[in-house]
Amino acid sequence: xxxxxxxxxxxxxxxxxxxxxxxxxxxxxxxxxxxxxxxxxxxxxxxxxxxxxxxxxxxxxxxxxxxxxxxxxxxxxxxxxxxxxxxxxxxxxxxxxxxxxxxxxxxxxxxxxxxxxxxxxxxxxxxxxxxxxxxxxxxxxxxxxx
Numbered sequence: 001x002x003x004x005x006x007x008x009x010x011x012x013x014x015x016x017x018x019x020x021x022x023x024x025x026x027x028x029x030x031x032x033x034x035x036x037x038x039x040x041x042x043x044x045x046x047x048x049x050x051x052x053x054x055x056x057x058x059x060x061x062x063x064x065x066x067x068x069x070x071x072x073x074x075x076x077x078x079x080x081x082x083x084x085x086x087x088x089x090x091x092x093x094x095x096x097x098x099x100x101x102x103x104x105x106x107x108x109x110x111x112x113x114x115x116x117x118x119x120x121x122x123x124x125x126x127x128x129x130x131x132x133x134x135x136x137x138x139x140x141x142x143x144x145x146x
Contacts, residue, residue, distance in 0.1 A: 009126070010057075010068045010122065010125065010129065011057055011064065014050055014053050014054030014057060014071075015058075017047060017050040017054055020047070021047050030111055030115075031114040032047070032050075032119065033115070034082050034111050034112050035078050035079075035081045035115075036078070046078075049071070053068075064130075065130040065133040065134050066134070068126040068127075068129065069134070072122075072123040072124075072127040072130065073123075073127065075122070075123040076120070076123045076124075076127065078119065079115070079116055079120045082112055082116065083116065
């Protein structure tokens with residue numbers, strides 16, 4: 001039997017998705033998926049996907065590790081894009097990068113920092129917890145098989 005207690009943080013993260021949507025929609029505070037701010041349709045598709053994940057975890061708790069593994073992988077990708085996409089956009093606007101007039105860039109705004117900490121932490125716990133529950137990764141890293 002799979003121990004679902006290891007995924008309580010993951011479950012809570014999906015269950016409070018409507019709160020993240022309300023913060024974003026009513027107050028303009030997006031801390032769940034800041035990389036999609038310029039693409040609102042994709043952002044709401046992602047929110048819908050997270051609600052679907054939460055409902056799926058609630059209805060079929062035995063699928064929690066698989067759902068958490070898949071979504072945490074997607075979430076880690078989005079966190080990486082949050083950090084690097086502004087730099088890629090900036091570099092791509094110059095014809096000659098070596099002769100470009102570089103201006104300081106601040107991609108670490110408060111919402112981005114909160115997103116990085118929140119999403120990165122939950123995604124990491126969900127990813128490794130799912131691997132452990134699914135038996136892909138052992139609990140003892142330094143096992144001696146001699």
